[in-house]
Amino acid sequence: MAVVNEIWGRAWREFRRVLVSVGLGLAAFFLLFATVAALLFSLAWIGLPVFVEVIGLVRRLAGVQRRRSSPPIPVPYAPLPDGLLRKVRALLTEPATWRDLGWLVVQGPVGLIGMIAFGLWPAAVQGVLMPLVHWLLPPSVDDLSYQGIPIDDQRTAWLVIPLGILIGLVAYALPRWYLAGEAWLARWLLAPTAAQLADQLAARVERLAETRAAVVDASAAELRRIERDLHDGAQARLVALTMNLGMAEDLFETDPDTARAMLADARAGARDAMGELRDLVRGIHPPMLADRGLPGAMQALAMASSIPIDLDLRLERRLPAPVESAAYFALSEAVANAIKHSHAERITLSATDRGSAVVLRVSDDGRGGADPGRGTGLRGMERRLAAFDGTVRVSSPVGGPTVIEMELPCAS
Amino acid sequence: MRVVIAEDLVLLRDGMVRMLSAYDFDVVAAVERGDELAETLVALRPDVAVLDVRLPPTFTDEGLRAAIAARRAVPALPVLILSQYVEPVYARELLSDGAGAVGYLLKDRVGEVGDFVKAVRQVAAGGTVMDPDVVAQLLGGGRRRAQLAALTPREREVLAVMAEGRSNAAIADRLVVTEKAVSKHINSILTKLDLPPSDDDHRRVLAVLAYLGT
Numbered sequence: 001m002a003v004v005n006e007i008w009g010r011a012w013r014e015f016r017r018v019l020v021s022v023g024l025g026l027a028a029f030f031l032l033f034a035t036v037a038a039l040l041f042s043l044a045w046i047g048l049p050v051f052v053e054v055i056g057l058v059r060r061l062a063g064v065q066r067r068r069s070s071p072p073i074p075v076p077y078a079p080l081p082d083g084l085l086r087k088v089r090a091l092l093t094e095p096a097t098w099r100d101l102g103w104l105v106v107q108g109p110v111g112l113i114g115m116i117a118f119g120l121w122p123a124a125v126q127g128v129l130m131p132l133v134h135w136l137l138p139p140s141v142d143d144l145s146y147q148g149i150p151i152d153d154q155r156t157a158w159l160v161i162p163l164g165i166l167i168g169l170v171a172y173a174l175p176r177w178y179l180a181g182e183a184w185l186a187r188w189l190l191a192p193t194a195a196q197l198a199d200q201l202a203a204r205v206e207r208l209a210e211t212r213a214a215v216v217d218a219s220a221a222e223l224r225r226i227e228r229d230l231h232d233g234a235q236a237r238l239v240a241l242t243m244n245l246g247m248a249e250d251l252f253e254t255d256p257d258t259a260r261a262m263l264a265d266a267r268a269g270a271r272d273a274m275g276e277l278r279d280l281v282r283g284i285h286p287p288m289l290a291d292r293g294l295p296g297a298m299q300a301l302a303m304a305s306s307i308p309i310d311l312d313l314r315l316e317r318r319l320p321a322p323v324e325s326a327a328y329f330a331l332s333e334a335v336a337n338a339i340k341h342s343h344a345e346r347i348t349l350s351a352t353d354r355g356s357a358v359v360l361r362v363s364d365d366g367r368g369g370a371d372p373g374r375g376t377g378l379r380g381m382e383r384r385l386a387a388f389d390g391t392v393r394v395s396s397p398v399g400g401p402t403v404i405e406m407e408l409p410c411a412s
Numbered sequence: 413m414r415v416v417i418a419e420d421l422v423l424l425r426d427g428m429v430r431m432l433s434a435y436d437f438d439v440v441a442a443v444e445r446g447d448e449l450a451e452t453l454v455a456l457r458p459d460v461a462v463l464d465v466r467l468p469p470t471f472t473d474e475g476l477r478a479a480i481a482a483r484r485a486v487p488a489l490p491v492l493i494l495s496q497y498v499e500p501v502y503a504r505e506l507l508s509d510g511a512g513a514v515g516y517l518l519k520d521r522v523g524e525v526g527d528f529v530k531a532v533r534q535v536a537a538g539g540t541v542m543d544p545d546v547v548a549q550l551l552g553g554g555r556r557r558a559q560l561a562a563l564t565p566r567e568r569e570v571l572a573v574m575a576e577g578r579s580n581a582a583i584a585d586r587l588v589v590t591e592k593a594v595s596k597h598i599n600s601i602l603t604k605l606d607l608p609p610s611d612d613d614h615r616r617v618l619a620v621l622a623y624l625g626t
Contacts, residue, residue, distance in 0.1 A: 031474070267523065274520045278497050287497045291472040300501045303547065308556045 005407050007172075014175035017068075018114045021182055024065060025111015031058050032104040055091050055100075062100045065107070065186050076192030078199070096196065103189040110182055117178055120171035123147070127164020130390060131157040208358055211386040218383065229280055237273040243265050289328050293318045296327050298349055305347065307339055308363075312350035323388050327360055330381040330392070333403045334362040337377050342366025342402055360406045368400035381406070413536060416458040418443040418475060419494075420467050428462065428522065431438045446474030453482035453489060460536035464519075465495040466503070476502055480509075488513045492535045495519060498546045504625040507540070512614045515541035515577075540577040541615045547575040550624040562604050570597040574622065577617050 031054065038054045041047025059077065066073040076096040091097050116403045125331050126133070130146055134157040137144060144151045147167075191412035192200065248262040281287070289297040295313045321326065331349070338347050344366030352359045370378065381404075384394045389409050396402040414439045417426040422444075429439050443449055443616055446467035453461055461482075463475040479491040492515035493506060506514045515535040521543065522528050531541045551560060551572060563571065566587075573583045580597040580598070598616075602609050607623055610616045 197616060271520055271523070278518075288499055288501065291466075296501065300499055303500050303504070 011172060011175075014179060017179055018117055018175050020068065021179070022111045022114040022118075024061065025107050025109075025114065025406050027061055028104040028107035028111070031061060033109060035101060035104070041046040042088075049083060052084065052087050052091065055097060057077050058097075058100050058104065062103060062190055064192055065103070069183055069186055069190075073187060073191045074197075076190075076196045076200075078203070095111075095193065099189050099193075105376055106185055106189065110185065110272050111315075114178060114182075117171065117174045120174065121253060123172050124164050124398075127160050130164065133157070140237065146162070150386050167252060176395055199322035207386075211383075214383050215387040226284065227279065228275075233276040233280070234273045237269050237276070241269040241273070244269065285325060286328065289324060294324055294327055298331065298351065301332055301335055302349060305335060305339060307344055309335070309349050310346060310348045312348065312352075315351040315353045317353065319358065319410055323358075324407055326384045326388055326390070327358070327406070327408055330384050330390075330406055331360055331362065333377050333381050334406075336363060337370070338364045338366065338402065341370065342368075342400070344400075344402075356411050357409045360408070361403065363401055366402060367398070368396045369398040370396035370402050370404075378404075413460065413535075414440045414456070414458045414503035415532070416443065416453060416456055416461040416463075418446070418449050418461070418463040418467060418478070420464065422523075424519075432462075432529070432532070436614060437532070440471065443453055445469065446478055449474065450481040450485075451563075453478065453491075454485045456484060457489070458535055460490040460492060460532055461496060462492045462532060473502065476505065479514075480505060483509060486579045487511055488538065490535045491515070491537065492517065492532055492541065494522065498543050498549070500549050500625060503542060503546045503550075505620070507618060507621050507625070510618055510622075512540050512618060514536045516546060517541065517543045518545055534577065540621070541616055542617075542621060543626050544572070544576055547572050547624075550575070550621070556605075556624055559605060563601060566603050567597050567604075570594060571601050571620065573609050574598065574601075575617065575620050576586050577613075578613050578625075 031137060034054050035051075035058065038047050038051040040049045059278070063075070063109060068073065076099075078090070080090055089371070099209060127146055130151060131154060134144060134151055134154055147163060149160060149163075151157050151160065156406075244262045244266040244372065248259040248266065251259040251262070286297055286298040292299075295315055298313065302311050335347065335349070338344055342364045344364035347362065347364045350359075350361045352361075378392065378394060385392060385406055386388075391407050393407075394402075394407045395405075413436070415432055417425060417432070417439060419428060419442070425442055425444065429442050432439055440458055441452060443452060444467075449463070449467070461479070463479055465473055465475040467474045474566060475495075476493060479493060483489050483491065487509070488511035490513040490581060491506075493502070496518055496519050498516060498518055503516050503517050506516055513535055516529055517528070521531070530559075534541055550556075551568070560568065560571075569587060570583060573586050578586065580591050580594045584594045587594070599609065601607075602616075605620075605623060607619050610619065
């Protein structure tokens with residue numbers, strides 16, 4: 001019983017996979033047609049945006065195929081530049097584009113073979129049931145045949161049963177070969193080539209070197225700032241404090257009134273030093289962030305804001321401390337920008353956990369026009385997040401609204 | 413007056429025990445960890461508890477959480493929270509049950525011994541004590557800034573001291589004006605902010621803080 005279940009289970013699984021493959025083949029056929037049409041139109045310029053869109057669809061279809069392969073095939077594309085013409089040029093010079101198109105050309109016919117695999121099952125059933133069919137049909141029907149063999153009498157009808165069983169066996173075995181072949185083709189055409197992998201790695205190493213340098217610079221600057229704050233602030237106050245205490249000690253017997261005044265000064269100095277240390281600590285690592293993580297710190301941000309802030313927090317887990325800290329400072333920078341420049345009436349802060357990444361979004365209903373190229377704030381945010389492979393997307397048309405979306409990869 | 417202290421640093425814990433004992437408090441327990449603090453508070457039911465926010469084992473906000481948990485079991489259990497920094501979010505959580513008998517002060521204030529002991533007594537008596545730093549943060553940044561702009565500078569001063577939990581007499585004393593002038597200012601403030609008038613100091617403070625915190 002278990003064996004039968006297993007055989008049926010496998011046949012059913014393979015059947016579904018072949019079905020998807022046939023669907024992909026059909027889609028590939030249409031997309032191939034669309035690509036050729038878009039290329040022809042592109043000769044007359046107007047087709048260029050269509051071409052970019054169609055290639056986007058091709059990549060999505062190829063993406064489906066990459067994901068359903070096991071193990072999944074890595075994505076070979078280099079990031080696309082901005083601007084239509086530059087995009088088109090990048091797409092045309094990207095080998096992966098042509099390899100994708102090659103896959104489209106192959107996948108269409110492959111889908112057809114898949115359809116044949118489906119046709120085998122009814123044929124097998126028909127062969128096995130042939131004696132019954134012949135017996136049931138009225139004698140007036142005399143052109144009954146099976147796979148080209150004319151069935152004239154009941155004896156031949158019995159004789160084609162083995163042929164039906166054979167076709168059944170092929171129908172059962174074929175999907176496995178078919179799927180293996182399809183997967184091999186997909187891997188051959190859709191996987192990054194060695195050269196692409198090397199390029200990707202080189203680009204990644206370069207980026208890591210850049211972000212590492214930026215992080216080192218930033219933390220060195222931060223340390224200098226802390227050192228200066230301590231030196232000019234709390235440290236200086238403590239020196240003054242000990243001076244006051246020393247003088248008060250000397251005057252204790254001879255001039256108690258002055259001594260008392262100096263003690264009061266000393267206490268005020270100590271209080272100021274504590275305040276400064278507290279502010280410094282808050283700047284290094286906000287206590288709310290340490291206590292409650294990003295959601296708590298975002299609540300505190302919202303409470304301190306002069307523009308009403310709506311919160312949408314869908315983040316249950318604590319992130320690694322450095323990620324949390326980078327995310328918080330980027331967020332508070334974005335909120336400070338919104339308060340200073342946007343003239344908004346409402347700000348919305350959201351944090352969403354997508355499992356492999358956390359998405360933070362700051363949007364306002366202000367006047368827009370924030371330019372990532374100009375504002376040092378936005379560039380600072382990018383630098384902070386880049387250290388964790390995070391990205392910042394800014395959408396801020398003149399007239400608003402402004403949406404700043406930050407994505408930080410961090411697996412749960 | 414029976415008091416429970418929770419503070420993880422020995423130096424500060426011993427100092428506090430000595431100081432409160434010197435002012436005739438009966439320190440029934442001096443706890444150094446946060447894990448069983450809420451249970452201790454519920455079991456001992458002190459007249460007032462003085463708790464550090466940040467305690468072992470996690471060194472985050474267990475003092476606050478223990479206070480809120482204990483007050484859920486024993487409503488209006490007087491609690492004074494001390495912290496190296498003050499957060500309006502925490503103040504809001506402390507005040508949210510509306511029962512009063514809470515305080516939230518910077519640890520620095522322990523140094524002003526007289527004022528600190530007064531604050532402990534005020535909380536034990538059911539009053540509300542807010543650190544000037546919390547009040548300043550609420551007044552300075554919060555979203556009520558537009559409405560607060562309608563107040564005169566003098567009214568803002570009165571509001572700030574009132575939000576710390578002071579009585580009319582104490583406000584008059586601090587700002588060097590008559591009590592009559594203070595109550596006139598307060599009426600004007602409550603009208604401008606659209607808050608219900610109240611003669612009860614505690615209710616008034618809670619209303620003002622709730623207003624500033626939302």
